[in-house]
Amino acid sequence: MFKLQYDFVTNLTHEFKTPVSVIKIAGNNIKSAASLSAREQQLYGKILDEEADKLNGLMNKLLAFTQIENKAIILNQDEINIDDFIESTIDVHKLKHPDFDFTYETSGFTTFITDPVLLGSLFDNLAENAYKYSSPNHKKLHISARLIKDKVVLRFKDAGIGIPSSEINNIFKKFYRVQNRYNQNGSVGLGLAFCKELVNFMNGEISVKSVVDKGTEFKIVLPYNN
Structure with a gap:
């Protein structure tokens, strides 16, 4: 400790x-x-x-x-258009990182009710991770949003450096930092732990699969409210 x-x-x-x-x-x-x-x-x-x-x-x-x-905030419930929401995220990150290659697809739904601020934090954290942990020629992120069995399934797939299998079970822990060349300058180790707390607070689930030097995919499953 x-x-x-x-x-x-x-x-x-x-x-x-x-x-x-x-x-x-x-x-x-x-x-x-x-x-x-x-x-x-x-x-x-x-x-x-x-x-x-x-x-x-x-x-x-x-x-x-x-x-x-500490459960000190309230989960807001607002209707969002998923295409507009993703495109807005892409616009912001393309402005910050012109070399960031984004693609996205949606299917099965157009709108759903969620907390847009918390969802935006999730998107921003995972997009920043995808950019940070990718080599200069592989800064790519594909976002998919699908309605599957009354659940909104979001996938964030990059082409980055990947996460070793020995580290996979630790990445959502607070203050834990994967040891790699991109973390040499220090990282608080809150990004993914923050994402997990957000998803839990939104009554959802988050998981990850990764292959070293091939890329990482984060999957988020949220309740579909309409």
Whole structure:
């Protein structure tokens, strides 16, 4: 337990320090520059905005995780159009990562009732993982959404580095980090644990299958409410 706490604090500190350092450098460059070109202004603005988003996202994830664990939030019930929802997710991540190759398909339903904020968090976490844990030429994600026996079945299939079979049973544990070349700079180990908590809170199930150097597929099964 002590080692888990130590690793968590160390990695959390690192995740906060990195964007803070980038923001400070960009701020100093702006402050010390005699003048800024339109291109430099746009670049620094983009950097500051992105790094602030990273800090905000990390804080929101920690807060939401605690709220869900303590049942301190209410599950909202809103109708969403699944095609519009997926396309919106794709637009956001393509804007952040122009080299991200997305495809998707839906069948059996058009709308269903769910919590769009929590579902959006699931989509964002799994999309970010697919991008992060893929080599430069294989940043792909295929999302499918099907209605099967009164259940919404979502699949997120990437072409990334995969997860060793020895690690599969641990990836949903809090603070657990798969040891690979993409995690050398520190990771809090909350992403997939957060996803599992979200799915449980939404009365669903999440599972994974993976082949090293071939890719990973996450499957989420949620109640179909219409």
